[in-house]
Amino acid sequence: MPSTFETVANIIAETCDIPRDTIKPESHAIDDLGIDSLDFLDIAFAIDKAFGIKLPLEQWTQEVNDGKATTEQYFVLQNLCARIDDLVAAKGK
Amino acid sequence: MRIEYFQLIDRITDLNLHDLTIRAEANVPATSTIFEGHFPGRPLMPGVLLIETMAQASGWLLIARMRFAKMPFLAAVKEAKLRTFVTPGQALTVTAKITHEGSGFALTEAKIEADGKAVCDADITFRVVDFPQGDFLASMRDVATRIALPMEAPSHG
Numbered sequence: 001m002p003s004t005f006e007t008v009a010n011i012i013a014e015t016c017d018i019p020r021d022t023i024k025p026e027s028h029a030i031d032d033l034g035i036d037s038l039d040f041l042d043i044a045f046a047i048d049k050a051f052g053i054k055l056p057l058e059q060w061t062q063e064v065n066d067g068k069a070t071t072e073q074y075f076v077l078q079n080l081c082a083r084i085d086d087l088v089a090a091k092g093k
Numbered sequence: 094m095r096i097e098y099f100q101l102i103d104r105i106t107d108l109n110l111h112d113l114t115i116r117a118e119a120n121v122p123a124t125s126t127i128f129e130g131h132f133p134g135r136p137l138m139p140g141v142l143l144i145e146t147m148a149q150a151s152g153w154l155l156i157a158r159m160r161f162a163k164m165p166f167l168a169a170v171k172e173a174k175l176r177t178f179v180t181p182g183q184a185l186t187v188t189a190k191i192t193h194e195g196s197g198f199a200l201t202e203a204k205i206e207a208d209g210k211a212v213c214d215a216d217i218t219f220r221v222v223d224f225p226q227g228d229f230l231a232s233m234r235d236v237a238t239r240i241a242l243p244m245e246a247p248s249h250g
Contacts, residue, residue: 041168044195045198045218048193049193054194056196057196057197057198
């Protein structure tokens with residue numbers, strides 16, 4: 001079974017036509033990979049489907065806009081994957 | 094169809110909030126300045142307006158689903174296929190189904206038929222945001238009333 005990062009990286013590579021080997025756990029989806037908000041909707045859709053969750057993008061955006069969180073907390077891929085794991089774990093409870 | 098006002102849905106004929114589907118009528122006007130240019134001597138409903146018609150039906154479905162709490166805005170159109178010509182005066186049936194509800198976005202599948210034949214179809218993505226301030230919500234409710242969108246007591250679900 002692929003890791004969360006492998007799944008997410010493959011989704012990003014396929015959705016945004018980004019070479020898979022350039023996508024690292026420490027990559028920032030926006031700043032490093034250049035993914036814009038519209039492409040991120042496609043990624044979010046694919047992640048929602050792949051993991052059976054609903055990424056709380058509105059909440060995250062609000063927190064960033066309010067200065068309560070940084071984009072790194074949600075959009076650096078290893079952090080994004082940790083959030084996904086949390087959401088999957090919460091779903092099983 | 095109030096084509097000059099870009100209000101392309103005439104009437105909602107079914108809304109099912111359990112199955113997340115909508116059906117609507119959209120009657121192409123017999124005359125419009127649009128047809129004078131598109132095309133002289135061969136009037137055709139522009140394909141982009143057919144896509145917009147599918148987006149508007151999807152949009153009303155999403156608005157009903159969210160009970161006017163949020164407003165969907167067209168963000169992406171995928172797999173759009175325009176299968177046949179549409180001419181002035183044709184009666185169109187538009188259907189749409191919500192296929193995914195994300196956080197701040199939603200996806201639909203929509204299609205148009207005329208006389209039981211497929212006209213076009215597309216997968217459509219919307220950004221879903223809070224209703225803009227001002228008269229926007231009231232004007233959308235007015236349009237919803239005109240096109241008979243069931244707001245308080247949906248026919249299903």
